Amino acid sequence: MKRETTKLGLSLDQTAAQPYYRQIYGRILGAIASGVLKPGDRIPSARALTQELGLARGTIEAAYSLLAAEGYIQARGQAGTIVTPGLKLRARAPSAPTRAQAIAPPSFRPDSVLPFQMGLPALDAFPRKIWARLGARSVRSMQPADMAHPSVFGLDRLRAQIAAYLQVARGIDCSPSQVFVTSGYRHTIALIAHALLKAQDRVWLEDPGYPPTRDVLAHMHIKAVQVPVDGEGMVVAHGIKAAPGARAAVVTPAHQSPLCVSLSLPRRLALLEWASASKAWIIEDDYDGEYRYASRPLPALKGLDRDGRVLYAGTFSKVLFPSLRLAYLVVPNALVERFEQISHAFAGSSSGFTQSLVSDFMEEGHFARHIQRMRKLYAERREATAAGLEGVLGKYLNIDPQPGGMHLVLRLRGRRSDRGVVARMREDGLYGEALTDWMARGSGPSAVLLNFTNIDSQRTAEKLALRILARLRP
Template sequence: MMKRPNRLTADLVRSGGMPLSRQLYERFRRAIASGQLRPGDRLPSIRVLAAELAMARGTVDAAYAMLAGEGYVVTRSQAGTIVSPELRDAAALDDDAMRPVRSSSRPSGRAEPLLLQMGLPAIDLFPRKLWTHVIAQEARRSSASDMMYPDPAGFEPLRQAIAAYLASSRGIACDWRQVLVTNGFQGGLDLALRILLRRGDRAWIEDPCFPPVRAALELAHARLVAVPIDSDGMQVGEGIRQARRARLAVVTPSHQSPLGVSLSLPRRMELLRWANQANAYVIEDDYDSEFRFVGRPLPALKSLDRGQRVIYSGTFSKTLFPGLRLGYLVLPDCLLDNFIAVTAGHGSGLNPFAQRVVAGFMAEGHFARHLKRMRKLYAARRAALAAALTAEFGERIGIELQPGGMHLLLRFMSRAQDTKVAQLARADGFGAEPLSSRCVRNDCGQGLLVGFTNAAEADAPAIARRLRRAIEPVTERRTRAD
């Protein structure tokens, strides 16, 4: 008997997120694993299903190929594509079906964005044509000197462009020579910790925090001082009480990761006073401050730094795309020579041509226009997703809307554990993350972190509906139990 697509293929998201072929593959695989499709059941033909779903035949063919490659379906000349008769106990596969499966037909190492994935800019609307034009332009300009060993501090025109951008957008008055181009945020952080920390030194970390920061500090053998976060940001006084003589602090003052709050001005001044008195350094991770939807972006902590205690860290991963692996540090004068020497000694591994392309992209004004466009787009996508989630979940969730950022924090009214909620969401192709996994020592509550940058406005209702269906085995059961 041929199985019709009906609800099995409902709510497919047609822009951003997971490719349609992958979504079809996941839906059919889960239906087979749950017993909705039984061994011997016939699937619609590629032509029929493509017509019913108004998509290209190649998309359906790719989904069927993935299913066949993993043994879920077989093709018989007369019967067409059927669920493999060898899956006699398909329901027994249900636990495994709840886990994401990587198709062997996809080249290894190539990742597609998950639905509501954290930390990604709008990949679907990046100006690829314009970017390709700048690449071609820089290639034509290349000369023999570009084949020499690169400056370990980074391509000079890029450093100049970054300094000019920070002066106008973040209030940071610095000489371009203070700018050091790094291998993304992580490369800059690892470099700073290698130079500033000795084994056993104490370091302040926000609680909750950005997990790679914690991992880097632990790898550097620092003793973590978990400083709790409230509505005014890091509780600086608590950090001083725990470890007045700490060597450094890593903070996200403009948009705390992951709670989204901003460090208040009194606490910014308190943090700078502590750093001056303790002869400590503050690493300011300014990862997504460009995307503020209420008022103007807040000035950077570095703009208030008169004692040269702040190391400012920025990245192009959120403003352009993460595949660039380019970030930068703005360093106090007293640290610059040491950082450049260590970078030169270890080899930065940076791509000189990529730096030239970014420099050209900025110099021609494309970067500023791209950010302006993304701010408008993200504001609309955030509003659409928040409205869709509210319509779908009602009073069962609370959505914490901060003035800026690239993600939402969902708080569930039930007592469902966020780790289980996130596990169910991820099994259905979502990139959601549990808030509790970001905690160091203090309890920051239960919640689900979801990105909105790759969720098109038109897709928001379908995404919200799909999320509700994915997690309702936990959230609905808990609500009824209450």
């Protein structure tokens, strides 16, 4: 028979030869050693554990006394008992990965913060004090109505702020009713697919292109038509030849993901003409269109749409931070009712509190100022990172010239495998992504994708480049 606590997963075995106090001691020590309980974490009081386990208080206190005597926990009076701050234990040797774990590809995106990690803005430069002040004010002013279910379309204030921002910054004329707030890019793509597509429909995708797009559509049994990308972006003529009757095309016209080239004006017009003639949809993924360094940011493709064929997908992950889980979709006027119906059916919007906080951030002008600062900072960090990498690694690679974006494309010379280089970098605590992992067939030119937004100087880039160099040499 076993008694369990849900807090610590504590289980006591009445049939074991080991006394209860030793079992409790061993379970808590194991939780500390494995990291489930961390230094400074509070553990249940002896009285609470007595009630939960139905044991004599002296039994619990005996276990706690032993843990305290060995320095693992500290009693803090009314503040309770905590794991000793600053406690350092030797890490347990990791168990051998299973075959499935060993071959599993890295996730898009991992929950880590590593040098060169893709998909992360400059977290060190985010105005956390302003954010904290606005958050505290929102909590203090919270009313019962704010605690009810949020609108499945998104908070009205936020939809209005997004519409106003897009009008000025991205050249998109839309009303708040056309804006649908989502919990991220995948949610946006799924929402579009549910509203406009069906199983076995064909959709143009860029090749190379963002892998999660392929994954989401594949799970919905929608067929991807891979369209190559060159120096002018998606080769529209290839898409028309391969699948003229496709129901949609997903494009990243501002900075192609991952090559960072811009879709040329002739191809933008050709894409719009095809969509209009074929009654197809264009899904514009403008994931980091704000960050262009060669000139002012290009207007969105949506701004050229005269026939209501473009759906515009934006995100706060790149301009604020990813843990917000906040994105948005702008649909043509004729589709508003359809998307309202689908939003009601799936009800996947983000936290109302988070939306309110972002609304305040935008209303008070912090959002626009933050983007302006980041555009200047990223231009500096891009130049510094490229210089640092080229100074150390120039013999082994070339860095693509590109007008904007948040990452660099490093073309490997010789016959080096980008996947091999990336795997060795990760062994050293560095992050990179292999361009071949973004190719539909998993093969193609060998290149490594490195984010530069969190590299604070050329010196830092040089130090990290030396670590990469050790992984490049035979």
